[in-house]
Amino acid sequence: MPEITLRVEHPVGLHARPAALFVQTAKKFKSDIRVKHGDKEANAKSILGVLTLGANQGAVVTIRAEGEDAEEALAAIKKLFDDNFGGV
Amino acid sequence: MRERLYQGTPASPGMAIGPAFVIDEWASEWKEQRKESVQEELQRLKQAILRAEREIDELHKEAIGRLGEEDAAIFEAHKMFLSDPDLMERAKQLIQQGSSAVKSWSSAVDEYVSLLEDLDDPVFRARAVDLRDVGDRVLRIMLGKEQKIPVPQSPSIIVAAELSPSQTILIPREMVLGFCTVLGTTTSHVAILSRGLGIPAVVGLPPEFLADVSEGDELIVDGNEGVVIVSPEESTVERYKREMEKWSRSREMLLSLRDLEAVSVDGRRIEVGANLGGGGDEEIKLALDRGAEGIGLLRTEFLYMEREHPPSEEEQITEYRRYLDGMSGRSVIFRTVDIGGDKAIPYLRLPKEPNPFLGKRGIRLSLAEKDLFRTQLRAILRAGAGHRGVKIMFPMVSGVEEIRAAREQLDSVRNELREEKERFAEEVEVGVMIEVPSAAVMADVIASEVDFFSIGTNDLSQYTLAADRTHPEVGKMADALEPAVLRLIKMVSDAAHEAGIWVGICGELAGDALAAPVLLGLDIDELSMAPNSIPEVKSQIRQWSYEDAKALAEEALNLESAEAVRKLLRERKL
Numbered sequence: 133m134p135e136i137t138l139r140v141e142h143p144v145g146l147h148a149r150p151a152a153l154f155v156q157t158a159k160k161f162k163s164d165i166r167v168k169h170g171d172k173e174a175n176a177k178s179i180l181g182v183l184t185l186g187a188n189q190g191a192v193v194t195i196r197a198e199g200e201d202a203e204e205a206l207a208a209i210k211k212l213f214d215d216n217f218g219g220v
Numbered sequence: 221m222r223e224r225l226y227q228g229t230p231a232s233p234g235m236a237i238g239p240a241f242v243i244d245e246w247a248s249e250w251k252e253q254r255k256e257s258v259q260e261e262l263q264r265l266k267q268a269i270l271r272a273e274r275e276i277d278e279l280h281k282e283a284i285g286r287l288g289e290e291d292a293a294i295f296e297a298h299k300m301f302l303s304d305p306d307l308m309e310r311a312k313q314l315i316q317q318g319s320s321a322v323k324s325w326s327s328a329v330d331e332y333v334s335l336l337e338d339l340d341d342p343v344f345r346a347r348a349v350d351l352r353d354v355g356d357r358v359l360r361i362m363l364g365k366e367q368k369i370p371v372p373q374s375p376s377i378i379v380a381a382e383l384s385p386s387q388t389i390l391i392p393r394e395m396v397l398g399f400c401t402v403l404g405t406t407t408s409h410v411a412i413l414s415r416g417l418g419i420p421a422v423v424g425l426p427p428e429f430l431a432d433v434s435e436g437d438e439l440i441v442d443g444n445e446g447v448v449i450v451s452p453e454e455s456t457v458e459r460y461k462r463e464m465e466k467w468s469r470s471r472e473m474l475l476s477l478r479d480l481e482a483v484s485v486d487g488r489r490i491e492v493g494a495n496l497g498g499g500g501d502e503e504i505k506l507a508l509d510r511g512a513e514g515i516g517l518l519r520t521e522f523l524y525m526e527r528e529h530p531p532s533e534e535e536q537i538t539e540y541r542r543y544l545d546g547m548s549g550r551s552v553i554f555r556t557v558d559i560g561g562d563k564a565i566p567y568l569r570l571p572k573e574p575n576p577f578l579g580k581r582g583i584r585l586s587l588a589e590k591d592l593f594r595t596q597l598r599a600i601l602r603a604g605a606g607h608r609g610v611k612i613m614f615p616m617v618s619g620v621e622e623i624r625a626a627r628e629q630l631d632s633v634r635n636e637l638r639e640e641k642e643r644f645a646e647e648v649e650v651g652v653m654i655e656v657p658s659a660a661v662m663a664d665v666i667a668s669e670v671d672f673f674s675i676g677t678n679d680l681s682q683y684t685l686a687a688d689r690t691h692p693e694v695g696k697m698a699d700a701l702e703p704a705v706l707r708l709i710k711m712v713s714d715a716a717h718e719a720g721i722w723v724g725i726c727g728e729l730a731g732d733a734l735a736a737p738v739l740l741g742l743d744i745d746e747l748s749m750a751p752n753s754i755p756e757v758k759s760q761i762r763q764w765s766y767e768d769a770k771a772l773a774e775e776a777l778n779l780e781s782a783e784a785v786r787k788l789l790r791e792r793k794l
Contacts, residue, residue, distance in 0.1 A: 178304050178305055
């Protein structure tokens with residue numbers, strides 16, 4: 133199963149707009165996408181799940197995807213992180 | 221009964237006097253209802269969610285109209301919660317196990333609320349209030365209750381344990397004089413919304429306050445100091461009425477200047493920044509509120525004082541980012557640590573010096589303590605990744621050699637970060653404080669080594685006059701208005717412009733409104749000062765013409781003493 137590890141650089145963390153963009157991106161894909169932060173794991177398509185990870189700036193998260201468009205999903209998520217969620 | 225004063229956290233500035241209007245918990249207990257089939261219960265929940273979505277859309281529109289897009293975004297988050305697949309899945313599971321729609325939804329929401337409340341970060345924890353708000357809305361719809369909260373019939377001060385965003389927005393603006401809550405922080409919704417609406421608010425009041433207030437009690441809310449007074453005495457009310465008048469007058473002046481630049485009547489502009497360091501989010505907010513266009517001096521010493529070990533790179537990054545983020549793209553000048561033998565820093569084991577102001581301090585100390593210096597440079601560069609406007613400034617520079625040595629360290633730290641593939645600020649302006657007379661005299665030579673100068677007039681005066689400014693008797697000789705100091709400022713300013721770099725002032729002289737026209741006339745490009753001085757300095761510069769200021773500066777340079785200069789400036793003050 134493909135997975136990537138990314139660092140949250142945005143000052144607000146995976147919260148507010150970055151969290152919303154993250155969930156919206158995940159929802160565009162059919163694959164089952166899970167996001168892990170420390171010992172917590174959540175459904176990447178659930179805003180509440182993502183918020184309860186408490187991933188603030190500097191947090192390292194691992195994202196796994198399973199399904200026909202798994203690779204595309206991870207690429208899209210990676211791009212979102214690389215673009216720092218559209219900037220500060 | 222005598223007046224009672226409660227201290228909370230100031231959440232939105234301003235003051236108000238008026239009757240209390242107490243809102244009790246409106247989300248009371250939800251009674252179990254008669255249960256239908258699993259299918260019918262599921263249907264009931266789905267319909268309630270759809271209806272809730274429509275209500276939130278309405279509220280969202282209302283909020284955009286009253287607050288603008290950005291603050292209204294809270295309601296968009298609410299809609300995302302409503303359509304959360306995991307929350308829905310959990311509620312469905314409970315319904316299928318035999319619970320009613322009401323009970324299942326309520327338990328599913330409770331589970332996520334407690335997960336959010338368990339998080340360490342208060343910003344994340346605060347989302348529990350939103351989820352509760354959304355959850356209650358769906359429950360109310362399922363129970364067939366109308367969306368209703370008690371609304372005051374006359375302008376009042378709203379008192380509650382906690383206010384949800386829906387509650388805050390639903391109370392008509394004209395009925396609200398202020399907000400007082402027990403729960404909440406400066407970043408909670410009631411704080412954000414009340415600042416957006418310009419209503420004074422105090423949050424984080426002690427629980428005893430709630431027990432002490434009854435409907436209709438007279439209250440004073442002081443959103444500047446974070447104080448609420450219950451049943452104030454006549455003299456207190458009078459005092460506050462005067463305060464309120466003063467506040468609204470100064471507020472008008474501040475507001476009128478906040479977004480205006482310091483431009484002379486003939487179009488010469490001076491950038492106005494704030495001197496900060498150690499006050500965190502509060503001082504950043506104050507600086508922006510007073511109209512700072514950047515941070516002209518960030519004193520980084522606060523990170524090093526009163527502790528057993530030097531601050532780690534990560535710790536510094538967190539603090540530095542707070543300032544960079546807070547200023548969102550405006551210029552931030554990081555002055556590398558300026559400490560010396562007059563400060564007791566246990567981990568540096570600095571020997572006590574007979575003349576700490578003439579000893580190993582500022583850049584001299586940094587160059588001797590390379591690890592300390594390099595860690596700070598790494599932290600500044602890394603914190604600056606993705607930010608514009610990052611500038612580094614070295615203090616207590618006496619000549620070119622020190623600048624070259626400091627820049628060498630900076631270059632080597634950059635290479636190190638590049639090798640480690642760390643993200644860091646690539647484009648950074650590097651400047652020096654001009655506060656040692658030798659640096660002022662040699663400014664033309666130094667100018668070719670740096671991107672900017674910032675004149676530290678406090679030290680420059682005491683070194684030029686050879687007068688310790690902390691000395692009880694000779695201290696007052698270290699006066700920045702001494703023509704000797706003004707002439708040095710002119711030399712530095714001319715040398716900077718000759719070399720094509722900019723020059724600022726970050727000493728106390730910069731915040732002295734009386735001196736503003738002279739500094740305009742000496743071609744200073746930037747002034748950085750305590751936030752509270754900004755409005756008056758801006759207002760002075762906006763009244764002068766550059767031509768007149770130049771003539772005034774010329775006159776001042778040829779006077780014989782600080783006293784004579786001060787007299788001239790008082791006579792000419794506009």
